[in-house]
Amino acid sequence: MQSLELEIKELIISALSLEDVAPGDIEAAAPLFGEGLGLDSIDALELGLALQKRYGVALPADSQETRQHFASVEALARFVATQGTQARGEA
Template identity: 75%
Template sequence: MQATLEQEIKELVISSLALEDVQPDDIDPVAPLFVEGLGLDSIDALELGLALQKRYGVHMSADAEETRRHFASVRALAAFVAAQRTL
């Protein structure tokens, strides 16, 4: 289940941010999404947050530190989405 969700989130990252030269298999699920790793920025975070809300109905906290932890990697996002689904 977690691996499937990670795959979905990788595809969502690529489609919502129009990463044309990136394939889902290119994204390491534990690599950072920001700065190193994919090198995303704050605008990308907003776009991705909106895409996650639309697709999974999750709500991001206004707490920047907590949100930063969720956006640390694809695996962290998958864990967050999975936890939100059980609420």
């Protein structure tokens, strides 16, 4: 799971053009929005598209579950890992 978390951190940095942020600067359990990384709703849309392209996951914008998945890098990694397993029929 740690390698997936690292991939997601790198994806966040590249998709959102966070020039002064390194993967090590992002705590896996820290909030992505508000206090933690400080992302906003536009960042969420861009990150959602990047996750969709990279991992083929669907993240409906108006879903409460989507908000929970975007809570932290850990939450996103769990979601992506679960979706990948379901897509391969292993769930």
